[in-house]
Amino acid sequence: MGFGTGHHPTTRLVMENMVDIDFKDKNVIDIGCGSGILGALAVKLGAKYVAFVEIDPMAIESCEETVELNGLKKNEYDIYNIDIVQDYKKIDLSIFDLALINITYDVVEEIFNVVNFDNISYYLISGILRNKKEDIKKFFNKKGYEIIKEDYLDDWLFIKIRGKI
Numbered sequence: 613m614g615f616g617t618g619h620h621p622t623t624r625l626v627m628e629n630m631v632d633i634d635f636k637d638k639n640v641i642d643i644g645c646g647s648g649i650l651g652a653l654a655v656k657l658g659a660k661y662v663a664f665v666e667i668d669p670m671a672i673e674s675c676e677e678t679v680e681l682n683g684l685k686k687n688e689y690d691i692y693n694i695d696i697v698q699d700y701k702k703i704d705l706s707i708f709d710l711a712l713i714n715i716t717y718d719v720v721e722e723i724f725n726v727v728n729f730d731n732i733s734y735y736l737i738s739g740i741l742r743n744k745k746e747d748i749k750k751f752f753n754k755k756g757y758e759i760i761k762e763d764y765l766d767d768w769l770f771i772k773i774r775g776k777i
């Protein structure tokens with residue numbers, strides 16, 4: 613229950629914004645996947661493959677349950693129990709078209725300071741408190757990314773960013 617039932621505003625913001633996206637045949641990375649609800653939805657919306665990435669072994673168990681309950685096929689996903697910041701080289705990041713990232717702001721910054729995503733077209737980022745809006749805008753502008761959408765629910769901010777491809 614603690615790892616993403618879909619009811620938390622940060623999760624809802626991503627899910628609601630996912631329905632406008634064409635996932636057909638896309639490779640998706642769900643970073644901080646928790647229960648895996650976002651990645652599972654991506655497959656339901658037509659994604660070809662999802663990499664679920666999560667640091668917490670308890671959440672990994674929950675993610676395994678989600679993929680089973682949703683009938684994801686073996687070739688449609690992998691689950692990585694890693695710290696994305698420390699261990700991102702364990703994943704071939706060049707294959708991904710879209711990234712779903714619902715994680716606290718400090719980790720979002722760490723990820724974008726360290727990880728090199730080559731071919732990603734769009735990042736859907738949530739988990740950021742609304743009062744961090746100006747900080748996050750400055751951060752991504754400085755890094756040369758364009759924020760193409762903002763959305764809000766309660767105290768939370770969602771942003772959609774265009775990749776630098």
Ligand SMILES: C[S@@+](CC[C@H](N)C(=O)[O-])C[C@H]1O[C@@H](n2cnc3c(N)ncnc32)[C@H](O)[C@@H]1O
Pocket residue numbers: 615616617618620622623626643644645646647648649650665666667668671694695696697714715716719739
């Ligand atoms: C806010 S929850 C989001 C869960 C789910 N994606 C959702 O939207 O409901 C953030 C998740 O990111 C994970 N996380 C935090 N830091 C991480 C890191 N450095 N690498 C991988 N996962 C991380 C946490 O363990 C937690 O499960």
